[in-house]
Amino acid sequence: MYNVADYLYQKACSTNAAAHDYLYNNILKKVSPEYKTVDYDWGNTIVPVK
Incomplete structure (x- = not known):
């Protein structure tokens, strides 16, 4: 997991920033307290219209 x-x-890859933060706060940081944060890049969530 x-x-x-x-x-x-x-x-x-989270669908929103809250889900991204959940992974960090409830899984990653609990298992590895020194885990480094990664900003949630909103730019990856919108597909440009051509």
């Missing part, structure tokens, strides 16, 4: 949470967090 930790590896999946790490992948989703590092790639900012």
Whole structure:
């Protein structure tokens, strides 16, 4: 579970910032207190219209 949470967090694959923060606060930081934060990049959530 930790590896999946790490992948989703590092790639900012969450559907929103709250889910991104949940991964950090409730899984990653609890298992590894020194885990570094990653900003949730809103730019990856919107697909440009062509």
